Amino acid sequence: MTDASSTPAIPVTIHRSDYRAPDWSIPDIALDFALGIDATKVGAALSVVRQADAPVPLLLRGDGLTPAAVRVDGEVWNGWRMDGSDLIVDLGERNAATVEVDTVIDPASNTQLSGLYASGGLLCTQCEAEGFRRITFHPDRPDVLSRYKVRMQGDKAAFPILLSNGNCVDQGEEGSDHWALWEDPWPKPSYLFALVAGDLVVNKDSFTTMSGREVELGIWVRGGDQDRTGHAMQALKDSMAWDERVYGREYDLDLFNIVAVSDFNMGAMENKGLNIFNTRYILADPDTATDVDYDGVEGVVAHEYFHNWSGNRVTCRDWFQLSLKEGFTVFRDQNFSADMGSPPVKRIEDVRLLRAAQFPEDAGPLAHPIRPDSFQEISNFYTATIYNKGAEIIRMMATMVGPERFRNGTDLYFDRHDGEAATCEDFVKAIEDGAGIDLGQFRRWYEQAGTPRLKLSLAEEGGVWSLNIVQTVPPTPGQPGKQPMMMPLRLAAFAMDGSSDALADTLVTVTGATQRIALGKFAARPALSVNRGFSAPIIVDFERGPGELAWLAAHDDDPFARYEALQQLMLDTLVAAVSGKTGDHQAVIEAVGQTLTGAASDPAFVAEAVLLPSEAFIGDQMVTVDPDAIRRERLALQAAIGAALETKWRAILAGSAPPATDLSSKAKGGRRLRGVALAYLAATGAGDAPALAFRIFSDADGMTERQAALATLAHGDSDERVAALDIFYQRYRDNPLVLDKWFQVQAWSLRDDTVDAVKALAQHPDFTLANPNRVRSLYGALTGNQAAFHQADGAGYRLIADLVIALDPKNPQTSAKMIPPLGRWKRFDEGRQALMKAELERILAQPGLSRDVTEQASKSLLG
Ligand code: PHE
Ligand code: ZN
Numbered sequence: 001m002t003d004a005s006s007t008p009a010i011p012v013t014i015h016r017s018d019y020r021a022p023d024w025s026i027p028d029i030a031l032d033f034a035l036g037i038d039a040t041k042v043g044a045a046l047s048v049v050r051q052a053d054a055p056v057p058l059l060l061r062g063d064g065l066t067p068a069a070v071r072v073d074g075e076v077w078n079g080w081r082m083d084g085s086d087l088i089v090d091l092g093e094r095n096a097a098t099v100e101v102d103t104v105i106d107p108a109s110n111t112q113l114s115g116l117y118a119s120g121g122l123l124c125t126q127c128e129a130e131g132f133r134r135i136t137f138h139p140d141r142p143d144v145l146s147r148y149k150v151r152m153q154g155d156k157a158a159f160p161i162l163l164s165n166g167n168c169v170d171q172g173e174e175g176s177d178h179w180a181l182w183e184d185p186w187p188k189p190s191y192l193f194a195l196v197a198g199d200l201v202v203n204k205d206s207f208t209t210m211s212g213r214e215v216e217l218g219i220w221v222r223g224g225d226q227d228r229t230g231h232a233m234q235a236l237k238d239s240m241a242w243d244e245r246v247y248g249r250e251y252d253l254d255l256f257n258i259v260a261v262s263d264f265n266m267g268a269m270e271n272k273g274l275n276i277f278n279t280r281y282i283l284a285d286p287d288t289a290t291d292v293d294y295d296g297v298e299g300v301v302a303h304e305y306f307h308n309w310s311g312n313r314v315t316c317r318d319w320f321q322l323s324l325k326e327g328f329t330v331f332r333d334q335n336f337s338a339d340m341g342s343p344p345v346k347r348i349e350d351v352r353l354l355r356a357a358q359f360p361e362d363a364g365p366l367a368h369p370i371r372p373d374s375f376q377e378i379s380n381f382y383t384a385t386i387y388n389k390g391a392e393i394i395r396m397m398a399t400m401v402g403p404e405r406f407r408n409g410t411d412l413y414f415d416r417h418d419g420e421a422a423t424c425e426d427f428v429k430a431i432e433d434g435a436g437i438d439l440g441q442f443r444r445w446y447e448q449a450g451t452p453r454l455k456l457s458l459a460e461e462g463g464v465w466s467l468n469i470v471q472t473v474p475p476t477p478g479q480p481g482k483q484p485m486m487m488p489l490r491l492a493a494f495a496m497d498g499s500s501d502a503l504a505d506t507l508v509t510v511t512g513a514t515q516r517i518a519l520g521k522f523a524a525r526p527a528l529s530v531n532r533g534f535s536a537p538i539i540v541d542f543e544r545g546p547g548e549l550a551w552l553a554a555h556d557d558d559p560f561a562r563y564e565a566l567q568q569l570m571l572d573t574l575v576a577a578v579s580g581k582t583g584d585h586q587a588v589i590e591a592v593g594q595t596l597t598g599a600a601s602d603p604a605f606v607a608e609a610v611l612l613p614s615e616a617f618i619g620d621q622m623v624t625v626d627p628d629a630i631r632r633e634r635l636a637l638q639a640a641i642g643a644a645l646e647t648k649w650r651a652i653l654a655g656s657a658p659p660a661t662d663l664s665s666k667a668k669g670g671r672r673l674r675g676v677a678l679a680y681l682a683a684t685g686a687g688d689a690p691a692l693a694f695r696i697f698s699d700a701d702g703m704t705e706r707q708a709a710l711a712t713l714a715h716g717d718s719d720e721r722v723a724a725l726d727i728f729y730q731r732y733r734d735n736p737l738v739l740d741k742w743f744q745v746q747a748w749s750l751r752d753d754t755v756d757a758v759k760a761l762a763q764h765p766d767f768t769l770a771n772p773n774r775v776r777s778l779y780g781a782l783t784g785n786q787a788a789f790h791q792a793d794g795a796g797y798r799l800i801a802d803l804v805i806a807l808d809p810k811n812p813q814t815s816a817k818m819i820p821p822l823g824r825w826k827r828f829d830e831g832r833q834a835l836m837k838a839e840l841e842r843i844l845a846q847p848g849l850s851r852d853v854t855e856q857a858s859k860s861l862l863g
Contacts, residue, residue: 011376011854016320022144023052023059027187029146031136035154035197037118038108044136046146049096058099060087060137063115063130067137071100087137101137110134111770111810119263120222122198123159124276128269129319129378132190142316143421145187152197153179159197161220165272167255184272186252187419189315194271196220196259203229207237207251210244215251219282220259228283231294231663232258235301242302242336247410249309258282258301262736265772265813266382267300270307277304280737280773286660286702288738291668293703298340303333314414317421319378323370323446324424326382327390331398334391341665344559345604351534351560354392355617357384359451359539363620365823365863366856367449367476371424376855379813385449392537393445397428399488399535400509401435409434441486441511449476452485454510456542458525465493465522467530469515477862484513487536492558493519493526496551505532505558527551529565532558546572546587553591553609563609566591570637571613575621577633585640592641596648604669607676612638615786625827631750631787635683642680652677653692660702668704675708682712690718697724707741715750739766740777747781747788754788755795762799769807772814779803783821790828794835797822801839804853805846812850819843819853823860837861 025048032043048058062085070077072091077099079090091097110117115134116125125135133140150164156178162171166184173179200220207215217236219229236258243249253273264278281300284293310332311325338346361367361384368381370390375381398406412434413427424446432439455470473482487510493503500522508517519526527548531540549572552565570588577583592610599606615634619625642649657674658667678696682689690713697709697720710728713721725742732738747758761767761778768774779800783789789796800818807815825836840861843853 011851011858013374013376015374016318016372019318019320021051022139022141023050023056024048024139024144025051026139026144026146028149030149031151031193033150033152033154033195035123035152035159036107037121037123037158038106040105040107040116040123042103042105042136043100044103044138045098045100046138047096047098048091050091050094055091055093058089058091059083059139060089060099060101061085061130061133061140062087062137063133065103065105065134065137068102068104069100070102072097074098074100103136105135112813113263113265113772113811114813116195117263119261121158122196122200122222122261124196124198124259124261125194125271126265126269126276127193127271128191129322130191132193135193138190140190142189142191142318145189145315145419145421147187148182148184148193150182150184150193150195151179152182152195153177154197159199161196161198161200161202163194163196163220163257163259163274165192165194165274166253167273184253186272186312188272188312189421192270192272192312192315194269194274194276196274196276199223200259201226203233205233205237207240207256209240209250211250213250213254215240215253216255218255218257220257221279221282222260225260225279225283228285228288229260231284231289232282232297232301235298236305238298238340239302239305239336242339243306243309243332246335246339247309247332247407247414249414251308252313256305258304262773263771265811268304270304270311272308272312275304277301278773280740283737288703288732288735290702290704290707291663291671294663295337295341295668299333299337302336303329306332306336309414313419314417315421317423319375319381320372321423322378322381323386323390323393324422324427326387327370328394328427330387330391331394334395342602342604342669344563345608345665345669347533347560348563348605348608350388350391354384354388354537355620356614358388358537359620360616360824361385361820362389362449362451362476363474364820364826365477365860366820369445369447369449371446373478377816377851379852380816380855389537396445396488396536397431397435397437397439397442399490399507401431401437405435405437406431408436439486444483444485448473448482448485449479450474450482452487452536452538454489454531454538454540456528456530456540458519458528460525463521463523465519465526467491467517467519467528469510469512469517471510471513471515477859484511486511487538489530490532490535490558491517492529492532492556492561493522494529494552494555495522495524496527496548496555497524499523500526502526507535510536529556529558529561531564532561534560534564544568546584550587550591550594554594559605562595563605566595566609567613571618571621574613574618574630574633574637577636578618578622578626578629583633583637585637585644588637589641589644593645593648596645599652599673602669603673604665607669607672610641611676612641616784619786619827624829625786625790626829627787627790628792635750638680638683639685642682642684642686646681646684646686649677649681653681653696657701657705660700660704671704671708674705675712678708678712682716690716690720694720694724698727703738703741707745710741711745711748714745714748717751733766736771736773740773743767743774744777744781747778748785750785750787754785755782755791755799758782758788759795759799762803769803769810772811775803775807775814775818779818783818789821790832792831794832794839797835797839801843804843804857808846808850808853809848812852816850816852816856819856819860823856823863825860826863 028047030045034041107118114131162180164182170181203219205217258275260279260282268277409431413430549569573583700706825833
């Protein structure tokens with residue numbers, strides 16, 4: 001059976017309002033795997049108990065499976081039929097039964113990387129969201145929780161290591177085979193099942209929990225990679241301690257295993273006691289991983305670990321509740337990373353990501369609330385909205401009630417729903433009850449899509465100043481009219497000349513479509529610091545002159561607000577320039593210069609603050625995006641800042657880089673600032689810049705400096721560029737994760753031949769559609785390169801559509817992820833609109849398209 005035939009092309013829309021509790025529960029499952037790379041026999045024994053009042057058949061979902069045998073209570077059973085790809089077993093009047101189904105699957109031909117698949121000789125599983133049904137017939141819905149017993153048997157030489165969830169309770173040998181029996185005492189939904197078999201080495205460690213239990217930790221990787229697992233192991237131990245300290249949550253098994261695999265659709269997966277990771281989020285050493293990579297490892301290890309409580313112990317009732325586990329868990333990993341490093345810098349990074357990935361989603365054809373009302377393919381809903389906006393919604397609740405009351409709320413949530421499949425409403429109710437706050441209006445964040453906008457203005461009466469707020473929530477597909485949201489807004493107000501006292505940090509709750517907030521007495525118009533710390537995930541429209549923004553960038557006592565003020569100053573300048581007005585470079589140059597005076601004490605913050613807004617974010621501020629003008633004006637401002645502050649950039653580069661092994665936030669910040677300085681210097685066109693970049697590239701003692709220098713060279717047109725790319729390739733051609741960077745820096749290049757370069761790189765012998773990381777490193781990077789992707793002749797669009805069409809039959813999940821950039825057509829001029837829509841239409845005209853791509857492309861075309 002081919003993969004294409006297992007995914008029906010006729011889109012069926014599933015609605016949240018249609019939820020019905022399961023007819024049958026499955027308290028226990030025994031699985032028996034006879035492992036083989038291209039034929040694995042799966043025997044499943046489900047103990048089922050009827051929950052429905054009247055007799056009703058048992059519906060077991062399947063995807064690409066054929067039942068080889070069906071037995072009920074040990075007897076061969078004929079009372080079954082197929083309904084499409086699902087199996088329906090008629091159990092007559094029975095209230096309970098043991099239903100056994102045998103199937104045979106072919107992991108080697110599973111290119112979707114969902115279900116049981118082979119990755120470089122290894123067998124591994126990915127079951128979220130609906131992959132378990134590709135392994136065996138099962139209801140495969142998250143509200144059916146079972147205790148699993150898993151027996152796996154296979155050739156000792158091919159599969160020396162056999163892992164599954166829970167604890168290994170028995171093992172033995174049979175000729176050239178061996179077997180292992182794993183038992184997971186915790187009931188879990190099928191999406192958390194996991195199995196791994198293959199040749200792996202382990203980095204072992206242990207952690208003693210707060211109640212004194214010893215947990216054995218294992219990180220399993222391919223031979224030769226074990227030396228690159230230290231950072232992940234440290235992150236795991238730090239996460240375990242953090243969840244005890246901050247949430248009072250202890251780990252609940254004797255074993256915690258992580259396996260790293262090279263072929264993976266996402267970042268990682270929180271399977272109970274057996275997390276499976278993309279190698280990208282496990283392997284790190286200074287020679288091959290950048291500081292950003294290190295932080296990614298730490299954050300994702302924490303994220304998956306935290307799911308043990310927010311996701312596994314309390315799971316989701318149905319997939320419409322996905323943000324229940326993902327939003328909360330992202331919020332938890334964000335705070336963990338903030339605690340491990342610099343909180344303001346982490347906040348800046350998280351907000352930058354939200355604005356880059358989520359705001360455009362919320363403003364486009366694929367906008368959906370964090371709790372969607374309907375979907376066709378759930379894989380399409382692992383979005384920045386569910387994850388990152390979902391985290392912001394949790395953060396707002398925490399901000400409104402403060403840390404102690406928030407903890408009371410989460411304690412109540414875990415107490416109430418431990419062992420259950422819960423809903424977003426259950427979470428909100430627990431915070432409401434535990435923290436003592438009325439979240440009635442706040443619930444709209446779960447229902448309404450779109451980024452709220454606050455239009456602000458200041459008014460004065462008798463020396464007393466007040467802030468007027470007008471709130472609007474824009475229409476989104478299927479939601480033409482919106483109600484105002486409840487949100488926490490942190491603000492402060494300063495007298496720039498010191499003539500009045502400041503209004504210190506204040507938390508106000510905005511609820512209305514219009515609202516007025518008293519700021520107090522000021523002799524002159526105060527400088528308003530608003531949405532400090534990004535207390536609400538919104539867009540603020542507020543006219544402020546360059547003088548006020550520069551003052552805030554220098555003096556605001558909230559570092560995030562300082563960052564925002566400088567970014568706004570840069571944005572205003574760039575938007576003016578792109579719209580043909582004169583952008584005043586001088587104010588930006590002075591503010592950047594002023595910010596650089598803090599470089600020695602807080603290089604990490606300074607590096608973030610002096611970075612120009614991305615081309616895409618500049619585009620988001622415009623009625624119609626002009627990618628070429630944005631590129632031109634951004635480069636012009638970069639060159640102007642580079643030239644005006646050249647001595648400062650050179651001074652930063654003249655110092656030596658912190659040793660690559662030093663991972664303190666100060667050292668990371670120092671390296672980041674050097675990267676930024678090099679980019680500014682190169683933007684001036686200084687004759688010695690390529691040579692300097694090449695020297696940094698060559699002398700670098702680690703990947704952060706090396707990659708930053710390579711990326712800078714890749715924008716240019718020098719002999720050093722050619723040399724560095726070649727040296728890098730030769731040195732790292734056997735390291736897939738580093739080779740990804742080689743593809744990526746070329747696809748990110750600001751050169752005007754980048755689309756052609758990407759086209760050529762797709763033909764490179766090291767390029768493959770079989771590996772999602774490689775696909776993302778080339779094509780994903782291109783879609784993030786605004787002026788290249790939107791090249792006026794449509795070549796970028798064509799390239800992406802060709803990729804979607806070629807990849808869909810192999811890996812629909814990863815293919816569908818490439819469509820949203822084509823769906824933003826409304827934001828561009830008519831010529832580009834027509835070209836983008838034509839590519840979406842060309843995709844939709846393909847026969848046998850997956851449900852994933854069909855949903856994304858058809859919704860994107862509607863606009
Ligand atoms: N649940 C995973 C996470 O957020 C993401 C994931 C989804 C991984 C689907 C694989 C497949 O941690
Ligand atoms: Zn997650």
